[in-house]
Each structure stands twice: as structure tokens, then as C-alpha cells.
Amino acid sequence: MKEMEIEQIKSLDLNDPILIEGLPGVGHIGKLAAEHLIDELDAEKLYEIYSPKLPPQVIVSKEGVAELVNLEVYAVKNDEEGRDILIVVGDHQSVENEGHYEITGQILDIAEEYGVKEIITLGGFATGEIVDEPDIYGAVNEESLVEELEDLGVKFEEGKPGGGIVGASGLLLGLGSRREIPASCLMGETSGYIVDPVGAQSILKILEQILNIEVDMQELEERADEMEDVVSKIRQKKQQAQQQQQQQQPQPTQDDLRYIG
Amino acid sequence: MKEMEIEQIKSLDLNDPILIEGLPGVGHIGKLAAEHLIDELDAEKLYEIYSPKLPPQVIVSKEGVAELVNLEVYAVKNDEEGRDILIVVGDHQSVENEGHYEITGQILDIAEEYGVKEIITLGGFATGEIVDEPDIYGAVNEESLVEELEDLGVKFEEGKPGGGIVGASGLLLGLGSRREIPASCLMGETSGYIVDPVGAQSILKILEQILNIEVDMQELEERADEMEDVVSKIRQKKQQAQQQQQQQQPQPTQDDLRYIG
Amino acid sequence: MKEMEIEQIKSLDLNDPILIEGLPGVGHIGKLAAEHLIDELDAEKLYEIYSPKLPPQVIVSKEGVAELVNLEVYAVKNDEEGRDILIVVGDHQSVENEGHYEITGQILDIAEEYGVKEIITLGGFATGEIVDEPDIYGAVNEESLVEELEDLGVKFEEGKPGGGIVGASGLLLGLGSRREIPASCLMGETSGYIVDPVGAQSILKILEQILNIEVDMQELEERADEMEDVVSKIRQKKQQAQQQQQQQQPQPTQDDLRYIG
């Protein structure tokens, strides 16, 4: 395989669809949220995208069946008379610089084919600390999009995120702007150390309002409880380490504590 | 050289051949097993594959003769009226992401030219510990292939391998599936630290059944004995280190022991 | 996006323009100086250059608006009857080897379109130590350019810079020479550890003479004062560390002091 290959699985007529992207990234928040939408809304697969700029790898299912790493585009038909949804998910992002541009261009080609006039990309940004109630921060490719998102509780603060947005979630805004497709990125606060179903839920609550849908969160809540156990064990270990240090070293400064905690 | 170059060394009529791939990878199990097959079955070289995506390097023989890094395709004519065998070996895999896709595509082109309807790729997966009697784990690109392999003793367990299969051994399944060629991957347990002729033998025992052949293992057994010496020295050193630690530090936990051993 | 894209924002007639390049690099001296010129001289944007060899990233403004990473070419019309100026700035350099050649080639295409007969690239070179009054070192692509720069106080010393000049600032000289466009590189001494507005000012003082303009330095001076605070804190910490070391280790050698300081 020398070039990207697009395999069409199914064809559907979609009504004014909005495109949601949730590829792997910080805390896997976007991936968790987008995959949860696909499961809960019984989305149907439209496309598989294969590319030699994805990792040279297969993923093995629990039955032992290997699947070539790819991106997938799903569609959700809205039962009511509302807008339909396109959802982009995948196992990996490009491992090469140029691949990000090429694959994002392909996603935008599909978006244009379906007349997409709004894109929402999902991601996380790392705070370095465990966050109990993660805020959702936003970025847009047209300033006029800010107000509506702020009304939904999305925060816009200078320096969040500081280093820009890397990968498909960022490029869909940047390249989308060059094709005049309005696009927003929702980023859930997350430690950056663990897969974060809490952050994914926070993002889905915003999406529920934007898409005018209801999403059953039970499965994500269960995964969040599991992660909670992991996190509390990590915290205990850190506190123990901290106490030992305090016994060994007379006066830890405020700085040290912040560093440990 | 700007593009891959295929040099045909010999032309042979093959009867319903099965393709075996054994390129370098974890524990070099696939490479050892495939090269052993070539030696023991007096395979004949059909093709050399050169590519600028292989390392820019020559391998120097013990006579001082340099050979450009390449992949080679060998054939074994079955004396009985059974199936013939194509064997792919090489000094290196691609050093570039896209090269894996390109080279695997080339191997599949050759496979299709010979009407290959079954592919078996050989590899190892690292356990991190020395394994005395390595199990063979499997992955397939069609679920129907699982049962036959399980009957031969190949294990299918969720999370083995966890991270998928990287390189040609994985891509032949993934890209093979897109060309509708059934393919399986056999992975021998191995520590991951050393070249492992024991794992290679375990895989060959499965292959003997699949290919309905007998393979003299003597040479691999000798190499395994050599490695055994190396391994037992490593083990002794580790035990000594462990004992010293026990004398210095009062109570090592079970965790520490596992980490050392 | 598979190829570089040039977007023309505005068209201007320019009189014998000189091209100034200030892309990110050591101490961000070139970037600071070039961006300061754009602000102070009310430059107008002529081009945006997008490339899949730039990082796959958007930069988010303080209003939350994401902009695709790009290079920009600005123009300054000289009010007097003197020469006009083209200024190349950007968020990033290429992340790929070949991208540097491709993007520099594009800048030279634009330079040739406007009849540019002189290029000045701006950069820093790291001394590893904080420099209070940075010298400006030069490199040229035609030996005849040395004398004029020396008259302006630019230094030419063997081994400064030792390892050559990497990136657009170097390639504009090298590739410019192949197109017979005279080009010079001005490099301000800088520690290499911090963004350095002092170095940027030193370079701008040379540029004022070359371009026969006056530039208000106030904003850079304010940023320099801020950095001064940062630097003096670092120095204090180092001195404390030094004193502690002296108390612990009897006789530090001159070498040690240089290493710390």
C-alpha cells in the first residue's frame, strides 16, 4: 500500500450533519467520548480510511482477529427531524507530520461531500494534576462561535491550551478554516497520566446540549469508578512517600508538596 | 536507487503454495525459524527485494564480501504431491513507517502471482522473563482460522499480544485481509532480551503439522544449548545480586523478587 | 493538504526591496526582532505560506481563535524615497529536513518575484552563558559583503558560529547564493537558555543603519527588563548553589566555577 485508501462500507443520506472527531490524544478523552457516542447512538459505519502514514500495525481483538490500524467514519440518523451526526474515530493518529495534514484533508473531503457546515473536535489538555471536576475549554476557527459555547459552559481562557492544539483536533480547525467550515475544539481538563472517562463524560454533557440528544453515561461511569480506584491507590502511595520524606528531610517547602501531589 | 527493485533469480512452477514470513523481530524467533526451514528443506531463491526504505547498509560475510541489505523470497518444492512453500526472510525490516506498507504490499504482489491462498507469519512476543517451555500464541485475519490452529496447540488469549502486531508479521494479516488472502501469525513466547532458538523450535513444531513436513532440529538445539549457557550465567549473576541485596536490605518484598528474577 | 499552499493576501508595488527573515531559532532573537519591525513599521501582510512540512498544529489566540501554523511575508513601504522592506516571520520552522529546503525555496521565489537584490537573515548563537552586552556576528554568501557589515560593528571571527547555520537563516544564504542573490546573516550572542529581547535589540540597532530607519525600542526594552528579573533570580540561585558546594567540597577548581557560573 503506497497511498491512502478509502473503503466505503455504506451509503446514507444525511440531513445537515455535524461532524464530531474523537481520535486518540491527551487522556484519550476525545476517543472515549466519540466511541461512547457510537455505541449509545447505534451509529453505522460509512467509511474505513487506511494510510501508510498510520502505524504499520494490526490491532488484535479478544477473539484473536487482527484488524489493520485505520480511521473510521460513522453516521447517526436523528430519529427526530433534527440534524444527523458524522463521527470520526480511530486507533491511532498519523505517526508522521505530513500524514496529519493528509488524513485531516481526507476527513474534510468527506465532510464536504456530506455538506457538513459544523465540525466539533474533542480532546483533552493535561494539567499535570488529578482533576476532580474537569472544566471544558474551547477553541474555535471563527470568533463568532465563542459566545454560543460560553453559554453552554465552555471556558475560553488565555493560555489554555498554551502550546496550541496538535494533531487532527487542531488541524480540523486550521484546515477547516481554509475551506470555510466553522469548527470548534472542546478540551477536557485531565491529568495527562491516565485514560480519563470522567473528562469524557464532561465533554459529552456539552455535546448533549449542542446535538440536542441524551446519552446514557452508565458505562463511562463504571469505567470512571474503576479509574477512581486506581487513582486513589496512586494518591495513597504518594502520601506515604510524602510522609516518609517528611520524616527523613526536616522541612519540605510548599514547592516540594506541590511537586509530589 | 530511488525505488524498490525486485530481482528475479529463478522461476519455478509452484503447486498451491503457502507463504511463510520470518523477518527480524522479537527474539528473532521468526527469522531463526524461517532461515532454518530454508536450510533444512534446501529451498531455492526466487527473488531479491531491494528498497531505499531498508537501512542504508551492507552486511559483510565472514569472507569479507558485502551484500546490500535486502529481503529474499525462497521456494520449496514438495517431493510428495503436497503443497509447495514460499519463504520470505531478510536481514532487516523497513526503517520507515511507510516502507513497512510498501514492502508488505510487494510480498503480497508476489504471493498473488503464485496464487497463494494461505499466509503464515512468524514472530515472538516478549514476556520480560525467561520462558522454559514457550507457548505459541496466534492471531488470524479471519475468525474461521482460529479453530484449526487451536487444535494444533496454538493459544488464543485476550491481551496476548496486547499492543497489536507491528511490522510485516502484522501487516501481512492486515493488508492480506484487504486482498482476501487468509493469514495467521504464530508468536512464540520469549523473554525479549535474547535471540531465542528455543522459541523458534516451538514454532517449527507447529509448522511441521501445518505443512505436513519433518524438520531436523539439531542445529537449533545446538544453538539453544549455547544460549542456555548464556542464560544460566545471567541467572546466577542475578541470584548473587539478589542474595547480596538480601544481606544489605533486611526485608525484600515479593515485588522486589519478581522485579529481579 | 498534500503540498505547500501560498495564499496572497495583498499586492503591493515595492521599490528595490530588501528581504529580512526572522523565523524561530536560538533565543528567538530573529523572530523577536522581525516581529518588532512589523509592529513598529506598520507592515502589511502580503502572503501566508502553509505546508504539510510545518508542525501539524494550530496556535490558539487569547480570544480562543485557532490559526494554522504558517509563515507570513509582510511588506513595509518606505515613506521616503528609499528602499522598501519584505519581512518573513512565522510560528515555526519546518520539522522535516527537506521542508527547510522547500520552504526556503518558496521564500526565494517570492524574493525573486519582487526583484530582491539583498537578503538579511536574523538569528542568535548560543554562548552557554548569560551575555550582558551581546556582540553581533555575521556570515555572508559573498565575501564582498563583509567589509560593509564590519563598518557597522558586525564581527567576523573564525569559529563563530562553529557548527554552521542551521535552518532558514542558513539556507537563505546557501540557496540564495545558487540564485545569485547576495545575503547576510546577523547573529546576536545569547545564552541559548532564554528568549532574549536584549539580543533582538542589538540586532535591530544594526538593521536601523542598514535600512536607514529608526525603530522605537520601548516594547523590547520592557520585555528585556522582565527577562532581567528572571535572569537575576537564576543567577542568585546559582550563586547560592555555588556557595553551598564550596562549603561541602573543600577546593573547587576554576573549571568547576566556570561550569556552574
Next chain:
Amino acid sequence: MKEMEIEQIKSLDLNDPILIEGLPGVGHIGKLAAEHLIDELDAEKLYEIYSPKLPPQVIVSKEGVAELVNLEVYAVKNDEEGRDILIVVGDHQSVENEGHYEITGQILDIAEEYGVKEIITLGGFATGEIVDEPDIYGAVNEESLVEELEDLGVKFEEGKPGGGIVGASGLLLGLGSRREIPASCLMGETSGYIVDPVGAQSILKILEQILNIEVDMQELEERADEMEDVVSKIRQKKQQAQQQQQQQQPQPTQDDLRYIG
């Protein structure tokens, strides 16, 4: 610049030329030897080779003049009725895998244009220890070449070099073989830590015999003396460190000594 560019500086009729390659590598032995030949034999420059797969960099001369990183091909006309010489040198090798293949292909194109029927590539291989009288090891792309080189004192030993030959020195043998041009590689033993004019001299002594020329070694001897000073200082420091260790730690084993020395 998107593609390799070849600039012809001069045209010369050459009599049955032998091509010598000395690009940067282990101990810079090949580069030192080839550049010394160019200086001592008053070679004339025929070609400059530029490539976007070379580093994006200029080298600055002591006069401050920047030269784009390139490869150069020189020619030496033999005053007697013997064979002429082509010499390939350069500041850098390719920084990209494929670039090595492309650039070596270009060198072979030039070799074929001049009817080259013998190639000698120059390099070093690292022993990890300082070698007083370095042996020269050989590799060839046709077994028939071994004997003549052995008669000149070149050694052929299994496992030297163990890991093959990387870069242009290796590829000229490997790709040369595919074009049926006999080629040998001469490798001088060297520590691998320092630029090594002693190794370069040893290689030149072999080349003197092959090319039937005499080369004044004075400049290399001076550089060797300078390096000798550096090396003896390093040795003294190591001995001191060793003695200090012996005082601190009761019984250093033979292993430790070898590791230090």
C-alpha cells in the same frame, strides 16, 4: 530546492579512473584521507552535488562566507601514463535513510559516465579503545578482490566489522555490485571517540600502493601529534581516576581496569 541538483564545475578527460570515496564517518578517517589526497595531489573540482536530503545547513568559512552543505567530486590527472583518480568528499552524509540510496546512486551515475571500473571507499571502525598502530580491515563486493588487498596488508577477519557498513562507504559496494562495478572498502581501526589522523595515514599508505603514487604525510603527522597530546591528557586523567578508585575501593577486578583503560 525539491530535488538533488548537480552542478558541473569543470570537464576533464580521464584515463581509466579509479573512484575514491571519503565522506564523514567513524573517526572521520575516510574524510581526512580523501581531503588529504585532494590537497596533496592538486585535485580539480568537477562537480558539486546539492540535495534536500543533506542537512539544511551552511558551513561558515573562517572568512565568514557560508557554503551550502554539499558533496564534491574532484579529479586527479596522473602525470605518468597511469590511471587517473576521482575523489568524492563532503561535509555531511545524508540525514535521511532514502537520501543515502539516492546520493550513492548519483555518485555511481558519475562513476559510470567516466567509465570507472574500480571503487575504493574509506572509513573507520570503532574499537572503543585507543589504537597505537591501527590495522586496516577490508570488505569487497566481489570475492576475487580479497587476495590483492591481503597482499597489501589489508586484513579480512570474520566479524570485523560486525554490524555491516552503514552509509555511502557501504552502499557504494552494495549498489556498485548491482551495477557490476568492483568495489572495496578500507576501514582503519580507531577508538571512535576522536578525529583520527593516524588512522587516515594508515589508510593512505595502502592507497599509495594501490594508486601507485606517493603522498606527503607531513600535515597529517602534525595533526596526529596534536591529537597525541589530547589523547595523552585523557589517558593521564583516566589513570588518576583509576588510582583514586583503587584507593577508595579495595580490589578492582581486571574487568574494571579494562573498562577504564
